[in-house]
Amino acid sequence: MTRELKALGLAVALSVGMAASAPAADVKMMTGPQGGSWIPLGGQLKDMWEKSIPGLAVQAAPGAGIANVRAVQEGKADIGFGNSISTVDAVAGKAPFNKPHDNVCNVATLYPQYYQLVVNADSGVDKIKDLKGKSITTQQRGNTGELITRQILEVNGIKYSDVKVSFVGYTDSVNQMKDGHAVAFGLGTTIPAGSIMDLAAGRDIKMVDQSDSIAGMKKLNPGYNLITIPKGTYPKQDKDVHVIGYATHIVVSCKLPADMVYTMTKAISTHTKDLATVAKAIGGLDPKGMAIDIGVPFHPGAAKFYKEAGITVQSH
Numbered sequence: 085m086t087r088e089l090k091a092l093g094l095a096v097a098l099s100v101g102m103a104a105s106a107p108a109a110d111v112k113m114m115t116g117p118q119g120g121s122w123i124p125l126g127g128q129l130k131d132m133w134e135k136s137i138p139g140l141a142v143q144a145a146p147g148a149g150i151a152n153v154r155a156v157q158e159g160k161a162d163i164g165f166g167n168s169i170s171t172v173d174a175v176a177g178k179a180p181f182n183k184p185h186d187n188v189c190n191v192a193t194l195y196p197q198y199y200q201l202v203v204n205a206d207s208g209v210d211k212i213k214d215l216k217g218k219s220i221t222t223q224q225r226g227n228t229g230e231l232i233t234r235q236i237l238e239v240n241g242i243k244y245s246d247v248k249v250s251f252v253g254y255t256d257s258v259n260q261m262k263d264g265h266a267v268a269f270g271l272g273t274t275i276p277a278g279s280i281m282d283l284a285a286g287r288d289i290k291m292v293d294q295s296d297s298i299a300g301m302k303k304l305n306p307g308y309n310l311i312t313i314p315k316g317t318y319p320k321q322d323k324d325v326h327v328i329g330y331a332t333h334i335v336v337s338c339k340l341p342a343d344m345v346y347t348m349t350k351a352i353s354t355h356t357k358d359l360a361t362v363a364k365a366i367g368g369l370d371p372k373g374m375a376i377d378i379g380v381p382f383h384p385g386a387a388k389f390y391k392e393a394g395i396t397v398q399s400h
Contacts, residue, residue: 109139109140109141109341109344110141110143111140111141111142111143111162111163111340112142112143112145112160112161112162112163113126113129113130113142113143113144113145113161113162113163113164114145114146114147114151114152114155114156114161114163114164114165115144115145115146115147115152115164115165116146116147116148116149116165117146117147117148117223117224117227117253117254118146118253118254118255119253119254119255119278119279120254120273120279121273121274121278121362121363122147122165122332123144123146124362125165125194125359125362125363126144126165127144128355128358128359128361128362129142129334129352129359130142130144132351132352132355132358133347133348133351136347136348136350136351137344137347137348140344142163145161147161147164147165148223148224148226148227148228149165149166149167149170149171149227149228149229149272150170150174150180150181150226150227150228150231151226151227152164152165152166152335153166153170153171153174153181153185153188153335154174154181154185156185156187156188156335156336156337157174157185157186157187157188159187159337161337162336162337162340163334163335163336163337163340164334164335164336165332165333165334165335166188166332166333166334166335166380167197167228167272167330167331167332167333168193168307168330168331168332168333168378168379168380169228169232169305169307169308169330170228170231171188171190171333171335171378171380172305172307172378172379172380173305174188175188175379175380175381180231186338187337187338187339188335188337188338188380189335189336189337189338189345189380189381189382189383189386189399189400190333190334190335190378190380190381190382190383190386191333191334191335191336191345191348191349191352191382191383191386192333192334192349192352192353192374192375192386193331193332193333193373193374193375193376193378194331194332194333194334194352194359194363194365194366194369194374195274195331195332195363195365195366195369196311196329196330196331196332196365197228197272197273197274197329197330197331197332198272198273198274198275198277198311198313198327198328198329199229199232199236199270199271199272199294199327199328199329199330200270200271200272200273200275200277200280200291200313200327201233201236201268201269201270201291201292201294201327202261202268202269202280202283202289202290202291202292203267203268203269203289203290203292204261204264204267204287204288204289204290205287205288205289205290205320206288207267207268207290209267209268209290209292210292211292211293211296212236212237212240212242212292212294212296212297213240213241213242215237215240215242215247215267215268216241216242216246216247217246217247218247218248218267218268219247219248219249219250219260219265219266219267219268220233220247220248220249220250220266220267220268220269220270221249221250221251221252221256221257221260221261221265221266221268221269221270222249222250222251222257222269222270222271223251223252223253223254223257223270223271223272224251224252224253225251227272228272228330229270229271229272229273230251230270232270232272232328233249233270235301235304236270236294236297236301236328239297239300239301239303239304240297240300250265250266254271254278254279255279257269257271257279258279258282258283261283261287262283262286262287268292269283272330274332274363274364274365275313275317276317276318280318281318281319284318284319284320288320289318289319289320291313291318291321291325291327292325293325293326293327294310294326294327294328295310295326297328298310298326298328301328307330307331307378307379308328308329308330309328309329309330310326310327310328310329311326311327311328311329312324312325312326312327313325313326313327331376331378332363333378333380334352335380336348336383338383338400340383340385341385342383342384342385342388343385344385345383345384345385345386346385346386346388346389347385348385348386349374349385349386349389349390350389352374353369353370353371353374353389353393356368356369356370371389371390371393371395372393372395374390375390375393375395375397377397377398381398381399381400382397382398382399382400383399383400384399384400386399387399
């Protein structure tokens with residue numbers, strides 16, 4: 085063996101040994117706004133993924149549905165929570181996205197999201213059209229909840245210029261409602277929403293039914309559905325309320341290794357009871373529910389897991 089071959093063999097052996105002892109990866113995960121369910125849920129996922137994949141380090145950071153998808157596309161994040169409606173728009177390159185997003189792959193649908201419009205009981209607001217000329221609060225721009233607020237107002241003939249709107253976090257929105265600076269609060273999250281429960285502890289509230297808006301909303305995005313907030317979900321809610329619904333799901337960079345994403349997907353499936361401590365609806369989740377086709381291609385690693393479960397999905 086020549087000296088050069090010996091040197092090459094040593095270099096290869098060293099590189100293999102270093103790779104075996106090095107961390108599997110450092111990845112960044114974008115979660116949600118303060119006060120929402122995505123931050124604690126992200127903490128649960130971080131813990132389970134780091135335990136399932138030796139050497140994996142997950143850096144979790146706050147985010148929002150639209151911003152998370154953009155970050156994954158641009159390589160600023162590796163994993164993110166998404167909302168089905170806005171991720172579909174991203175893949176297609178529809179507004180508010182400026183181009184087709186081809187580096188965003190689906191992993192799993194987790195649970196339904198509810199667009200909730202809560203008003204102070206003494207506001208005189210019974211339907212969305214009554215909001216014209218009123219002060220409202222919603223989430224920051226770039227958040228899916230804010231997008232839906234704008235859209236649902238518009239399908240009811242109201243533009244942002246027709247109302248006084250504040251773009252702030254959940255806590256500030258609740259404070260504005262409590263002190264009377266806003267009469268309505270629009271947000272997209274799980275039920276019961278902690279922020280609405282906080283508001284209900286200080287003010288009598290009322291949930292606005294959105295049945296008359298679903299036709300217009302589906303024209304904007306076919307991913308919208310009408311779902312039900314059961315009576316008794318919130319204090320003094322004595323009847324079911326029908327609202328705009330969509331799905332929370334996990335997206336990743338399509339460039340992540342298939343074996344990593346396979347293990348991440350499998351970990352979600354085997355830890356649904358743990359995740360349900362944050363989002364109750366996840367408790368009944370199974371691989372079939374995780375693999376629901378929402379119009380976003382799956383990562384090949386996730387597709388492998390579903391194939392083993394007897395489910396064929398469209399992959400990237």
